[in-house]
Amino acid sequence: MIGAVNTVRRDGDRLVGENTDGKGFMRALGDDADIDATGVHAVVLGAGGAARAIAVELALAGAGEITVVNRSVERGEMLARLLNEQTPARADFVAWQDMYRVPEGVDLLINATSIGLYPNVDDTPELDFDSVTPGMVVCDVIPNPPNTPFLRQAAARGAATIDGLGMLVYQGAIAFKMWTGYDAPVEVMRRALAAEFGE
Numbered sequence: 001m002i003g004a005v006n007t008v009r010r011d012g013d014r015l016v017g018e019n020t021d022g023k024g025f026m027r028a029l030g031d032d033a034d035i036d037a038t039g040v041h042a043v044v045l046g047a048g049g050a051a052r053a054i055a056v057e058l059a060l061a062g063a064g065e066i067t068v069v070n071r072s073v074e075r076g077e078m079l080a081r082l083l084n085e086q087t088p089a090r091a092d093f094v095a096w097q098d099m100y101r102v103p104e105g106v107d108l109l110i111n112a113t114s115i116g117l118y119p120n121v122d123d124t125p126e127l128d129f130d131s132v133t134p135g136m137v138v139c140d141v142i143p144n145p146p147n148t149p150f151l152r153q154a155a156a157r158g159a160a161t162i163d164g165l166g167m168l169v170y171q172g173a174i175a176f177k178m179w180t181g182y183d184a185p186v187e188v189m190r191r192a193l194a195a196e197f198g199e
């Protein structure tokens with residue numbers, strides 16, 4: 001485990017720290033959107049806890065290249081270094097100073113910052129949305145509200161989009177299974193969150 005701990009599981013008489021955020025993201029990507037991370041070039045906006053968890057799981061799932069884009073240079077460089085040193089993926093870091101243009105050849109673009117989270121629902125990452133193309137899959141970690149301006153702008157450019165609700169449901173379901181040994185009622189959880197946060 002090379003991310004921040006957000007749950008624990010029992011292994012014999014030991015308690016093991018786990019992080020389910022990245023695993024939850026991967027399930028939303030694979031189970032809901034049927035996307036295989038093998039060989040993809042992903043751009044991760046952010047280098048905090050969520051970004052780190054997602055980038056690590058993408059790398060362990062076989063992503064070829066991961067570009068970390070972050071405002072704080074130290075945090076961004078640290079994440080790119082961790083990916084290069086501890087996973088098979090190639091990683092680079094871009095300091096986020098002004099309007100970021102997504103490079104050609106990117107398959108997956110993920111907003112893993114806190115931009116757009118309630119109550120700042122109109123905020124959107126500083127991005128040149130004309131660099132978003134129809135072949136891309138664009139994901140947001142923000143679950144509240146799930147239909148963020150970031151996703152709406154990407155959808156308007158023809159990209160497929162995945163919101164943060166699936167990640168939230170699955171990270172909780174994975175933690176539930178670790179705690180109890182039982183499968184979580186994923187569809188009940190999804191409906192409850194959608195009713196609370198909207199769709």
Ligand SMILES: NC(=O)c1ccc[n+]([C@@H]2O[C@H](COP(=O)([O-])OP(=O)(O)OC[C@H]3O[C@@H](n4cnc5c(N)ncnc54)[C@H](OP(=O)(O)O)[C@@H]3O)[C@@H](O)[C@H]2O)c1
Pocket residue numbers: 021024045046047048049050051070071072073075096112113114115117141142143164165167168169171
């Ligand atoms: N859907 C889910 O299941 C799920 C799970 C976990 C987290 N989340 C969401 O993910 C978001 C991030 O959580 P976290 O734990 O990673 O937070 P965090 O550790 O505090 O990291 C926040 C990240 O956002 C960046 N950021 C914040 N405001 C920015 C701005 N105005 N411009 C550019 N970058 C900005 C920060 O950049 P700097 O390093 O430069 O400060 C940092 O990279 C939260 O909104 C949280 O609700 C969702």
